[in-house]
Amino acid sequence: MAPRFQGFDTDQRYDELLQPDGRPRPAARLLFEYLSSICEDDLAERMRAVDAFIRDKGVTFTVYSDGENIDRAWPLDVIPRVVDAREWGRIEAGLKQRLTALNRLIEDLYNEQAVIRDGILPREILEQSRNFRPQCQGLKLPYGAWAHICGTDLVRDRDGTLYVLEDNLRVPSGVSYMLENREVMKQVFPEPFEGSGIRPLDHYPGQLLDALISLAPADADNPEVVLLTPGVYNAAYFEHTYLAQQMGIELVEGRDLFVGEDDCVYMRTIYGPVRVHVIYRRIDDDFLDPEVFRPDSALGVRGLMRAWRAGRVAIANAPGAGVADNKAVYSFVPELIRYYLDEAPLLANVPTWRCLFEDERAYVLDHLDELVVKPANESGGYGMLIGPHADPATRSAFAEQICRDPANFIAQPTLSLSTVPTFNGEHLEPRHVDLRPFVLQAARQHVTTGGLSRVSNARDSLVVNSSQGGSSKDTWVVDVRSDEQEGG
């Protein structure tokens, strides 16, 4: 019998595949028909095949626990997440607009700071930004691009509105799993791909390489591009090897590189020193160059910042790009888009109150029991207050923190993330989902077709991190024929 959908009969949630009346959304119609034609045992068998395929291929991610790095098989659910190509077009345009504005902001902050002078961004935001790098002041980079690779997290609330949750502008990861998910699904589950109008996404490594090459100094005839990894113990090492291999570039560690007398960067090879023109770094600013940042770092390259400032080598993402990667800056992105581009934002921010402003702070302090409060400079959920789940003592302690350092806090309503049917081994149940597309910005802009979809680990959980038992999905951007209207 066909797989049963359980727990979808509620108007309290928005499902990515099913409409409230239980019929599929237009982009998911063919997938839905296919699912109706097979039985649960078939699905269970495919699930086992997916797991086996991933294990044999060695697609892993690393979990750090009890002082040990454990490699685990990457979790992938058999039911894809579907995005209507018409909606995707709007998302893509919105992401390009957003990243253009953010890159303009970064260059502005390291140069004229017009955005502060003109009263758009309060100076306090810059002063408390932990990732502002004085070493970048006065620099203008090719194409005005600082955040060359960005991973932006999108979520949908129960009313169907899609929001940007955050922009990861430093060393975002996950794109390798997006690519592997598609590869695995094509191998193990080819039937639903037939005639479904699913857009391909395997051009990403080529686009990434083109973007990196376009950053090379002008004197490079045949640019040497490398990927700089912290090494095999890093949680994202699988992705580093995957991307280096896909692009056909050297995967290097800090100790493989050195800066010569001529301020050029070289890698140590069996042929002798070979000049490097572009470094795709997967190491945080702090560890890049012991001469300038953390002196105890063994992961970086002494003199790298010197070489970069002299224009002898390009670094992606640029050092200092993280200045725009915090929640306080995030809360101003709609204003930044209007200021730099003179356009209305195409993608919404989650409604955000900024404690820096007195009236917004007053609202936040009055509604702590229903809001989520986030510190500006933390990521990964550190130091957050989930108002509805906190006790009064915790809330009042937080209120004190806010009053002490208002510029460091923002607040948002608690969202009810949309869901997508997920196979739990027996039947299909709704699981909360987010989406991380990746945006490239160098000589040209590109957005991945779809992105990495992550689903929560249990039916009512909002946790989508794979390290906490969440799973992932292949993301299909589907072209819908014009005669199939929403609800038709």
Next chain:
Amino acid sequence: MLSRLAEHVYWMARYLERAENTARLISTGTHLALDQPHAVRIDWRALIEVLGGPEAAAHCDPNLTPERAAMVQLIPASEHPSSIHAAIARVRENARTVRDLLPDELRERINQLYFHTHRGAGTAVERAHRFDYLRGVIEYAQGISGVIEGTLSRGPTYQFLMLGRHLERADMTTRTIDVRAATLPRDEDDHPPTWDDAVWMNMLRYLGGYSQFRQQRGPGIQGPAVVDFLLRDDRFPRSVRFCTQRMERALEELPHPEAPCRLLAAAERRATAPVEVPLDAGALHRRLDALQVDLSQVHDSLGETYFSDG
């Protein structure tokens, strides 16, 4: 090719060769102990000296039988650098770092070898399980060599594997002869040698060259002929000369090989000098010692040329 990766590849081959040789030596020793309990006393302490030097021999637990003490050192002890388990763990570590340079099949087999040694190390000290365990190590290692031969392009990765394998193998052969040479009668000894064909025969068995020696050199096994075979034969793959020639071929495929080639030529000259009859223990020991120094200079030169400072 990055210098660091070349170095990892080289060490991977060295440790794989070391593990396989250790397994072969223990396996042959155990066989002999079973076959000829009275005629031949297996010198387990000498075996440990070959594999780990005198300091390893000094670490042996005096409360155990010599055989058991040797096994505890040579099979499971991950803290003892000459143990099979430690060597295989390093093979795997190096292979992980250079994963992109190796065919998938090779990585799978290395993992299988690691799990085999990991699972069986504890019980292999007992004779009952030892053969299975050692045979597994040898077979996996041979399988890995087969995949290298059959699927790996003859680029720098392959050449560094060859350098690592043959340097380790030549070194092991000199050590094995050296332990035997240490028990040769010395000039000042005026008693007749207690040394006989059986011991030389066992040594050939250790190195897997017994039948081939027989085929090439005919009946009768005398010390000088065996030493000549193990140092100078250019067809037996474990002779020092064969190994140095193989390394020379690898270097020819690599950039600026002049310095290591020069040192390799010196080692080869020493290996191929005629063997004196009758054997003189002191002279033979000095020659083997010098040969080991030659090989370690080749190793250092590889480091300076390709690994450390690019």
